[in-house]
Amino acid sequence: MSLHEVARALVAPGKGILAADESSGTIKKRFDGIGCESTEDRRRAYREMLFTTAGAASNVSGVILFDETIRQSANDGRTLVSILEAEGVIPGIKVDKGTVPLHNAPGELITEGLDGLGARLAEYRELGAKFAKWRAVIDISATIPTQYCLDVNAHALARYAALCQQEGIVPIIEPEVLMDGAHSIETCLEVTTRTLHTVFNACFDQSVDLRGALLKPNMVIPGKLHSGGAATPDAIAEATIRCFEETVPAAIPGIVFLSGGQSDTEATANLDAINKRGPHPWSFSFSYGRALQAPALAAWKGLDANIAAGQAAYGKRARLNGAAAEGKYDNSMESAS
Numbered sequence: 001m002s003l004h005e006v007a008r009a010l011v012a013p014g015k016g017i018l019a020a021d022e023s024s025g026t027i028k029k030r031f032d033g034i035g036c037e038s039t040e041d042r043r044r045a046y047r048e049m050l051f052t053t054a055g056a057a058s059n060v061s062g063v064i065l066f067d068e069t070i071r072q073s074a075n076d077g078r079t080l081v082s083i084l085e086a087e088g089v090i091p092g093i094k095v096d097k098g099t100v101p102l103h104n105a106p107g108e109l110i111t112e113g114l115d116g117l118g119a120r121l122a123e124y125r126e127l128g129a130k131f132a133k134w135r136a137v138i139d140i141s142a143t144i145p146t147q148y149c150l151d152v153n154a155h156a157l158a159r160y161a162a163l164c165q166q167e168g169i170v171p172i173i174e175p176e177v178l179m180d181g182a183h184s185i186e187t188c189l190e191v192t193t194r195t196l197h198t199v200f201n202a203c204f205d206q207s208v209d210l211r212g213a214l215l216k217p218n219m220v221i222p223g224k225l226h227s228g229g230a231a232t233p234d235a236i237a238e239a240t241i242r243c244f245e246e247t248v249p250a251a252i253p254g255i256v257f258l259s260g261g262q263s264d265t266e267a268t269a270n271l272d273a274i275n276k277r278g279p280h281p282w283s284f285s286f287s288y289g290r291a292l293q294a295p296a297l298a299a300w301k302g303l304d305a306n307i308a309a310g311q312a313a314y315g316k317r318a319r320l321n322g323a324a325a326e327g328k329y330d331n332s333m334e335s336a337s
């Protein structure tokens with residue numbers, strides 16, 4: 001498949017992406033929450049549970065893996081990659097190396113991982129990866145983000161995207177404006193708009209082929225500590241669509257949201273509200289980590305005896321988000337079996 005075909009397949013109608021690429025530190029945090037020790041065996045067992053969920057492939061087009069996972073095998077000896085491929089699910093890989101403080105920019109971060117990235121991508125392609133992810137983190141306070149922070153992170157995102165395409169891998173470009181803080185939805189709109197303008201300018205400067213790429217952004221949403229509380233799905237849909245119409249070229253085949261701290265049901269309802277206002281120039285779908293996994297983790301608790309319960313919980317979120325990706329979700333589906 002060409003880059004364009006892979007990008008389009010990842011946002012096929014009613015389908016989205018499972019982000020299961022938690023780094024060692026992040027998966028430990030998630031496992032701590034369910035009282036499970038984070039050993040290599042438990043991480044494998046957990047990912048195997050998700051990837052072997054019957055029917056999930058109807059709504060999950062691709063899975064983003066972590067370096068450890070793309071090399072692991074299931075209990076029966078098959079590689080986890082081959083299990084996904086047998087279901088028609090496209091394997092992807094997280095390739096950034098996380099964030100470090102940005103020099104002379106208090107409170108701001110830059111994502112690392114460009115050095116040697118071409119060679120790492122070539123190896124991941126051999127291991128089966130057809131797409132990749134790089135996450136930049138943008139925080140909001142009274143004084144940040146600075147344009148300096150947006151510029152250097154956008155440059156790195158575009159450089160990563162160009163290297164991916166050079167190696168025949170579809171880049172998912174993820175500039176995440178965090179939901180942390182007390183800012184309003186208007187502030188999130190202003191910052192996300194500025195961020196996306198900067199990112200697409202950098203992509204243009206570096207000759208990124210947008211038809212063979214996907215954007216993974218935050219929704220336009222108030223900060224978690226905002227005094228007005230959460231916004232309605234309608235208000236979020238209105239602000240989010242306005243932001244993307246003003247900043248995202250129509251050449252990009254899909255916009256796949258991160259969940260970023262929204263609850264599982266909020267993330268589904270908000271995606272649905274966005275799609276109910278369609279048609280849009282791009283597919284709007286999901287690339288959720290927490291919003292797809294939280295109920296499955298809680299049901300599994302690290303125990304093999306709970307695999308069926310974990311799979312039922314994950315299968316349900318996949319199904320309902322698949323419906324939301326087409327604007328066909330209804331809250332009553334939450335209580336249906």
Ligand code: 13P
Binds near residue numbers: 135
């Ligand atoms: P969340 O949906 O939990 O935000 O994770 C998505 C992701 O891949 C962040 O990089």
